[in-house]
Ligand SMILES: C[C@H](N)C(=O)N[C@@H](Cc1c[nH]cn1)C(=O)O
């Protein structure tokens with residue numbers, strides 16, 4: 490049976506309180522990538538555990554120990570494991586989400602305070618860091634449970650929750666935790682399938698279900714020289730300058746057309762098949778969609794398929810920033826003594842962080858040697874994760890497609906996502922079950938960007954979608 494009407498009515502009737510729940514979550518600046526925010530990541534974990542317990546979920550916040558971030562030893566945020574339902578006649582569905590967010594400062598260019606959920610009544614957009622990635626989708630699962638409990642509707646499945654607080658910073662400790670709890674009687678034992686809501690539609694009109702993710706290999710390249718920062722008038726043209734060396738090195742990584750210059754990378758990429766080409770052609774997508782999401786006419790190609798393939802099935806290399814460089818307003822005449830370039834490569838089948846590391850380290854060392862500088866080079870891999878592909882013909886996908894048709898009256902696009910969620914492959918391999926990505930947000934949500942938003946309708950209809958999906962998987966008989 491599809492999700493009952495009372496479920497939809499409860500969600501519509503309680504949209505205001507669901508938005509309040511999201512506002513409370515957005516107000517906690519749970520940025521995992523900067524040490525000074527760590528206490529807020531813990532506060533977010535407590536908030537979530539409290540919300541879950543209030544719904545009758547059995548919660549276990551698992552301590553993952555410590556790690557080192559930028560030279561500082563810090564406690565890792567807990568993984569929140571939750572159980573609701575132990576009926577042997579029902580399937581066990583594992584849902585995953587992350588409660589940490591990317592950094593956000595008003596000075597980055599936000600029009601509102603990033604940690605205050607700011608709805609625009611005219612457009613229905615709700616602005617705030619994490620609204621779409623991933624606090625809105627994560628809370629969507631709790632909204633679903635609340636709607637069932639308060640409307641006295643039996644949940645058609647047993648639910649297991651796995652919420653982490655380090656996804657935006659390499660998911661440290663999570664794989665080990667999962668692998669240690671897959672045995673008989675352990676938390677992940679008996680899971681029938683996994684659903685993750687943590688990516689985005691291709692555009693702002695057509696929902697999608699997603700069967701692939703790119704992996705990632707993230708690097709820090711440090712160039713150092715003088716013992717301290719120097720006066721450029723006194724030392725310019727007399728010493729090797731680390732910033733100049735680093736800029737030359739970073740300039741050798743990728744062309745302005747997006748082609749990766751590191752030898753050997755392209756031969757790791759799996760060849761395209763004819764079937765795969767057909768999948769791009771049928772997607773509801775135009776080059777204007779990516780330009781709308783980017784907010785400017787900046788697409789690398791005018792060809793829809795080329796753009797889609799660039800996001801879904803080819804690697805990319807992006808340069809993210811330079812630590813230690815002068816970046817404040819004004820015109821300081823400094824020669825920075827030590828600078829670190831940060832870049833990452835998105836990985837596709839058959840690339841792995843390990844086989845890419847070998848190529849990257851060798852290439853950077855060779856190119857650095859060509860500079861003939863007396864500066865020193867240090868290369869680090871900060872984190873990595875493999876790409877993932879699932880079978881979209883599985884019943885888990887059929888349930889998601891049916892639920893989307895019920896809620897949105899549209900057949901969803903079948904997509905691969907350009908971003909990375911490293912735990913997806915861990916779940917697939919460690920539990921041996923199908924994993925599905927069922928996004929809530931739109932392609933123009935601005936995840937990781939300034940003015941991130943989630944449309945009110947995506948939050949509310951998205952909550953209905955997650956609930957409908959549970960009803961669809963619930964009616965598929967348990968084998
Ligand atoms: C797709 C997901 N919502 C996401 O944003 N993932 C991040 C994961 C990550 C990896 N390193 C840092 N963050 C992403 O794809 O960037």
Ligand SMILES: [Zn+2]
Pocket residue numbers: 591622657936937
């Ligand atoms: Zn993210």
Ligand SMILES: [Zn+2]
Pocket residue numbers: 587622623656687688
């Ligand atoms: Zn995310």
